[in-house]
Amino acid sequence: MAKILDGTVALITGASSGIGEATARALAAQGAAVAVVARRKERLDQLASDIAQQGGRALVLETDVTDQAQAQAAVERTVSELGRLDTVVNNAGVMLLGPAVGAPLEDWERMVSLNVDGLLYITHAVLPHLLKAAQDSPRQVADLINISSVAGRIARSGSNVYNLTKFGVAALSESLRQELAGRHVRVASVEPGAVATELGSHLRPEAQKSLAQRFANLEMLKAEDIADAIQYIVTRPRHVAINEILVRPTQQEG
Numbered sequence: 001m002a003k004i005l006d007g008t009v010a011l012i013t014g015a016s017s018g019i020g021e022a023t024a025r026a027l028a029a030q031g032a033a034v035a036v037v038a039r040r041k042e043r044l045d046q047l048a049s050d051i052a053q054q055g056g057r058a059l060v061l062e063t064d065v066t067d068q069a070q071a072q073a074a075v076e077r078t079v080s081e082l083g084r085l086d087t088v089v090n091n092a093g094v095m096l097l098g099p100a101v102g103a104p105l106e107d108w109e110r111m112v113s114l115n116v117d118g119l120l121y122i123t124h125a126v127l128p129h130l131l132k133a134a135q136d137s138p139r140q141v142a143d144l145i146n147i148s149s150v151a152g153r154i155a156r157s158g159s160n161v162y163n164l165t166k167f168g169v170a171a172l173s174e175s176l177r178q179e180l181a182g183r184h185v186r187v188a189s190v191e192p193g194a195v196a197t198e199l200g201s202h203l204r205p206e207a208q209k210s211l212a213q214r215f216a217n218l219e220m221l222k223a224e225d226i227a228d229a230i231q232y233i234v235t236r237p238r239h240v241a242i243n244e245i246l247v248r249p250t251q252q253e254g
């Protein structure tokens, strides 16, 4: 049976766990060939093997997207090995929360390096391919989806530089949306609330404790809930652009 994304190619960064992994599975299930990008190759190999077992196609690209040459090479390999590029999900990110006073500067640098620089390196490399896909693909539309956060809309004490990076992702998305709208490249910003993934595992113990307290009595989202929103965006007809989706767990207030 024909699937809606048959013949298309999607690149997903941060596909070795959490939202990126769930998104790769979801888009592959809709017929897209997926290029899965992250540093942990064993995780990507397992994902690719699962996708192949379901009859799909996945290209594993062991890549550190904070390295511009590696990011560009991942995009070039996607196009040379899978033939084209229709959908890009800029998802790789890190969240190192905690008070600004006394924060290790290294934490701030890591967030800017991945959430901003890594996203920009991928974006810069994919734009010509997305523009081409919007012209010559059967669907005549292409998608760039940037994963921001509730933290890209609401600043909180202790979120400081994470807020900076995610507000930036939302602003960049809107600017690119306006620039590319007339050429049928849709740009969307996805803003998850609390999702049960490995994201919190990189926090220092004190910050982990305070995050756990904040979400103690709350049923968190699953990575698949966000993948579902991304799949919805990508599978709309050519004339429909979902520009922004904010998805919180039902019980999350702020």
Ligand SMILES: NC(=O)c1ccc[n+]([C@@H]2O[C@H](COP(=O)([O-])OP(=O)(O)OC[C@H]3O[C@@H](n4cnc5c(N)ncnc54)[C@H](OP(=O)(O)O)[C@@H]3O)[C@@H](O)[C@H]2O)c1
Pocket (backbone or CB within 6 Å): 013, 014, 015, 016, 017, 018, 019, 020, 037, 038, 039, 040, 041, 063, 064, 065, 066, 091, 092, 093, 094, 095, 114, 118, 147, 148, 149, 150, 191, 192, 193, 194, 195, 196, 197, 198, 199, 200, 223
């Ligand atoms: N979980 C939440 O509550 C939540 C809420 C709002 C927004 N978000 C956003 O959602 C996105 C995905 O996070 P997640 O929750 O799914 O967390 P996750 O499970 O920790 O996933 C992060 C992904 O980023 C990849 N990554 C880290 N450094 C990388 C690098 N230098 N190069 C390439 N890939 C790299 C990781 O893979 P490797 O380590 O294998 O490289 C991993 O696949 C992030 O942008 C995050 O800010 C999450």
